[in-house]
Amino acid sequence: MTSSESDVALMARVRNGDTDAFRVLIERHQRAVINTIYRAIGDACEAEDLAQRVFLQVFRSAKRYQPTAKFTTWLFTITRNTILNEHRRRRRHAAESLEALQSPRPGESGGWEATDQTAADPSQQVIERELQDKIMEAVQQLPEAQRTAVILCRYEGLSYEEIAQVLGCSVSATKSLLHRARLTLKEKLRGCY
Amino acid sequence: MSCKEMQRKFDDRLDDRLGEVDRMAFDEHVTVCAECRQDWRAYANAWATLQHHADIEPSFGFTARTLRRLTELVVVPSGFWRPVFRWAVLAAGVIVLGVGAWVGHERLVAQRRAEIYAGIRQADYLEDFDVIASLDQLNSAQSGANGGNKL
Numbered sequence: 001m002t003s004s005e006s007d008v009a010l011m012a013r014v015r016n017g018d019t020d021a022f023r024v025l026i027e028r029h030q031r032a033v034i035n036t037i038y039r040a041i042g043d044a045c046e047a048e049d050l051a052q053r054v055f056l057q058v059f060r061s062a063k064r065y066q067p068t069a070k071f072t073t074w075l076f077t078i079t080r081n082t083i084l085n086e087h088r089r090r091r092r093h094a095a096e097s098l099e100a101l102q103s104p105r106p107g108e109s110g111g112w113e114a115t116d117q118t119a120a121d122p123s124q125q126v127i128e129r130e131l132q133d134k135i136m137e138a139v140q141q142l143p144e145a146q147r148t149a150v151i152l153c154r155y156e157g158l159s160y161e162e163i164a165q166v167l168g169c170s171v172s173a174t175k176s177l178l179h180r181a182r183l184t185l186k187e188k189l190r191g192c193y
Numbered sequence: 194m195s196c197k198e199m200q201r202k203f204d205d206r207l208d209d210r211l212g213e214v215d216r217m218a219f220d221e222h223v224t225v226c227a228e229c230r231q232d233w234r235a236y237a238n239a240w241a242t243l244q245h246h247a248d249i250e251p252s253f254g255f256t257a258r259t260l261r262r263l264t265e266l267v268v269v270p271s272g273f274w275r276p277v278f279r280w281a282v283l284a285a286g287v288i289v290l291g292v293g294a295w296v297g298h299e300r301l302v303a304q305r306r307a308e309i310y311a312g313i314r315q316a317d318y319l320e321d322f323d324v325i326a327s328l329d330q331l332n333s334a335q336s337g338a339n340g341g342n343k344l
Contacts, residue, residue, distance in 0.1 A: 019260060019263070022260070022263075023256055023260060026255075026256045026259055026260075027256055030251045030255055030256065031248065031250070031251060034249065034251050034255075035248050035249060038249055039246070044249050047249070048251065048252060048255060051251075051255075051259075052255075052258065052259045052262055055259050056259070056262060056263055056266065059263055060266075128245070131242070131245050132245060132246050132247065135242060135243055135245060135246040136246060139243070139246075150243070153208075154240070154243050154244070155243075155246075155248075160208075175204060178204060179203075179204050182203075182204065182207075182236060182239065182240060183236075185239045185240070185243070186235050186236050186239040188239075189239045189242050190235070190239075192239075192242050193235075193238035193239060193241065193242045
């Protein structure tokens with residue numbers, strides 16, 4: 001069955017232009033990619049567009065993929081590069097970031113829904129949203145490498161070694177990045193916990 | 194375990210990377226030292242708070258839209274045409290180089306011809322006006338004027 005195949009086996013098929021294998025890869029990793037981008041740029045609409053670009057890049061670069069590397073590490077490296085390019089593009093076209101600020105947040109309009117439905121009470125929902133905004137703001141304000149390390153560690157559950165591979169640095173440097181990020185988050189989120 | 198050492202182990206404790214002995218020592222210190230306990234709680238709670246940031250769901254048809262974008266990409270000639278395309282580019286390159294070399298050679302030949310013609314013309318000019326004879330005459334006239342001292 002295709003859905004039970006490993007990522008490496010699927011990539012071997014994608015290398016030969018197999019779009020069915022590619023479809024399975026997309027369905028398996030779309031959520032992780034979209035959410036990583038969303039947390040990095042804070043724009044749900046843009047996150048989907050960028051996630052599509054990530055997958056297209058995966059297809060184009062399939063021949064360069066070495067099965068020795070874990071697929072998700074390679075995928076998150078492409079994701080990170082795509083995010084970096086987007087940040088550069090936004091710096092060049094400052095006006096577009098204004099547009100991003102006005103884009104809907106998850107739960108505000110159709111298309112994107114936060115999966116945490118525990119807060120049914122409206123007042124509780126407001127509190128929850130404020131908390132989410134604060135978290136998003138705190139994460140967004142981190143320097144890029146720290147932010148990526150936090151997202152990959154906290155939300156995607158990558159190990160220090162895998163994060164180090166994505167960031168292209170040593171494991172000790174990754175530890176240091178995470179430590180500094182956690183100290184900053186401790187200060188920024190004071191009063192939220 | 195000192196308080197400074199404790200601070201350094203916050204991350205390992207948080208990510209569950211401490212050995213059993215170290216973890217017990219850590220937990221024991223936190224129980225005893227109020228300052229470290231407070232620091233540790235703030236550190237761990239801030240990290241735990243991040244979990245409140247909920248995931249977003251991919252919108253309906255995300256995969257289909259991505260695959261559609263894939264087909265819109267410019268496709269490089271593949272299969273049978275790929276080697277043909279490669280050889281055609283190589284052949285075109287060889288032809289361009291050959292033509293360039295031939296044109297360069299022709300220009301060089303033309304330049305040499307022009308130089309030879311110019312030399313011949315110069316020779317004709319000298320012959321027509323008998324310059325050599327004129328120089329001889331000039332020589333003899335000068336020698337007469339210098340009292341028989343020939344040049």
